[in-house]
Amino acid sequence: MNNxxxxxxxxxxxxxxxxxxxxxxxxxxxxxTSADRGGDTDFQANVGDCVTLGGTVSDATISKAxxxxxxxxYKVVGKAPTNTQCVSDRDNYYAETLNGIEQGxxxxxxxWVVGGCMDVGGEDPxxxxxxxxxxxxxxxxxxxxxADDAGVCTSGTGFTYPTRHFVVCxxxx
Numbered sequence: 001m002n003n004x005x006x007x008x009x010x011x012x013x014x015x016x017x018x019x020x021x022x023x024x025x026x027x028x029x030x031x032x033t034s035a036d037r038g039g040d041t042d043f044q045a046n047v048g049d050c051v052t053l054g055g056t057v058s059d060a061t062i063s064k065a066x067x068x069x070x071x072x073x074y075k076v077v078g079k080a081p082t083n084t085q086c087v088s089d090r091d092n093y094y095a096e097t098l099n100g101i102e103q104g105x106x107x108x109x110x111x112w113v114v115g116g117c118m119d120v121g122g123e124d125p126x127x128x129x130x131x132x133x134x135x136x137x138x139x140x141x142x143x144x145x146x147a148d149d150a151g152v153c154t155s156g157t158g159f160t161y162p163t164r165h166f167v168v169c170x171x172x173x
Contacts, residue, residue, distance in 0.1 A: 041096045041104040049076045050111050053094055053124055062094050062106075068113045073125045078107035089163040092124075110159075112168045114140050130173065138170035 043062050045051060050067035053060065053074050065072035080086050083093040086107030095105040110118065110125045119126045121135025128134055141155065144167045150158035153169030160167050 041094070041106060043094070043096070043106070045076045045106055047076050047078060050074065051076065051094070051106075051108070053092065053108065060094060067111055068116065070127050072111045073118075073127060074108035075111045076106050077109045080105050080107060083107075087163055089161045109161075110168075112140050112143060112159075114143060116140055117173065134173075137173035139173055140168060141171050142169040143167070144169055 045064065050065050050069075050072040051074050052063050052065045052071045055061035063071075067075060074092060077090060078086055081104060082102045083095045083105040086093050086105060090107045091110050092108040093105050094108060096103050110120070111127070112118070113127075117128050117130040117132075117137060117139045119128050119132075119134030119137050121137075126134070128137065130137075130139055138157075142153065144152045144158075146165050147167045148160060148162045148165055150156060150160055150167055150169070152158075152167055155169060155171045157172060158167045158169040
């Protein structure tokens with residue numbers, strides 16, 4: 001980006017093992033219906049596009065990638081004027097700043113693929129072949145909608161997205 005810096009902060013969580021709970025969240029706030037809330041980045045991507053995000057917090061690299069491909073590690077799930085306006089349970093974000101003022105942010109989730117494997121143990125997730133070595137390898141077994149707890153997963157292990165009410169069920173390899 002010209003005359004500015006690019007920031008990206010990783011907030012990828014580790015798989016959580018938990019037991020099923022009863023009852024529903026009691027938040028009275030409606031779920032946002034529009035994932036595109038504006039913002040402006042020199043890197044052009046639409047909600048639903050996949051990207052390769054790497055680099056460091058102060059010198060991030062980002063490029064488009066085919067969803068589900070070896071290169072893809074994130075999917076754009078929203079756009080916002082600032083990263084704080086991204087949905088709270090997103091995995092990461094890519095933001096561009098100009099003179100220290102955030103101009104726009106891409107809200108990112110890991111590009112999960114049922115049956116595919118990821119190494120989630122590094123700075124950024126990396127798609128791997130399920131037989132490859134890795135730091136924290138997981139295989140996606142299911143994506144359970146309308147769920148808030150990894151207890152819905154056969155393995156009991158998953159990544160929870162409580163704001164958007166889904167769980168990515170995984171098997172640790």
